[in-house]
Amino acid sequence: MARLVIQSAIFIALIMVLTFCDAQDMPPKPDGDKRGEQKTIIQKIDVNSDDMISHSEFVDSRNKLFSSIDTNSNGRLSLDEFNAYTEKWFANIDANSDGAIDCDEATSFFMHDGR
Numbered sequence: 126m127a128r129l130v131i132q133s134a135i136f137i138a139l140i141m142v143l144t145f146c147d148a149q150d151m152p153p154k155p156d157g158d159k160r161g162e163q164k165t166i167i168q169k170i171d172v173n174s175d176d177m178i179s180h181s182e183f184v185d186s187r188n189k190l191f192s193s194i195d196t197n198s199n200g201r202l203s204l205d206e207f208n209a210y211t212e213k214w215f216a217n218i219d220a221n222s223d224g225a226i227d228c229d230e231a232t233s234f235f236m237h238d239g240r
Contacts, residue, residue: 170178170186194202194210218226218234 167176167178168174170182172182172185173179191202192198194206196206196209197203215226216222218230220230220233
């Protein structure tokens, strides 16, 4: 049971990250307005638009995320597949492409409009 909880927590975090990245195409939000980002996450997962994430919607999103990372479609994530996925995120956050993420870059990416 504990393993299932941990796996679910990891997948929730990954879904949120993936959804946040997809939200980059949305118009910029005013500084400090986090409501739009939160609504975007719910909207991406909430397929039937009832403002709630059902178990089946969560599972479908989790499976979609897993499939997007599992590039060889073998039902397992290799270290190479996982690293490729996280390297894309690192590059998106590292705004000045210096190979390191400073506090300003992280804050800008996660707390503002994701750019």
